[in-house]
Amino acid sequence: MNIRPLLLSAALACTAFAGLAQANDTSATSKAVPYEYGMPLHVAKVVALTEPPTLDCKVITADMKYIDDIGKPGEISYRKLSDACSYQN
Numbered sequence: 001m002n003i004r005p006l007l008l009s010a011a012l013a014c015t016a017f018a019g020l021a022q023a024n025d026t027s028a029t030s031k032a033v034p035y036e037y038g039m040p041l042h043v044a045k046v047v048a049l050t051e052p053p054t055l056d057c058k059v060i061t062a063d064m065k066y067i068d069d070i071g072k073p074g075e076i077s078y079r080k081l082s083d084a085c086s087y088q089n
Helices: 004-024 083-087
Strands: 043-050 059-068 073-081
Antiparallel strands (some): 043 059, 059 073
């Protein structure tokens, strides 16, 4: 029995599974479009608002995931004061 075709098939299968795993992982890359002043937004429903946790009152970059008026999902990033500013005098 020749083992070379078996090893080649196993290597190709492992490569295919690794490619599928990377294709399904969307958390590593953010495809959020940075907001610019005057940019038209057609937000019908906000799905999620996320921001990095911080204890300091400072300007941070937050993300908003939404559904537009056509029903297509979108994501935008914007600058804002952190939530820690609400608790400081």
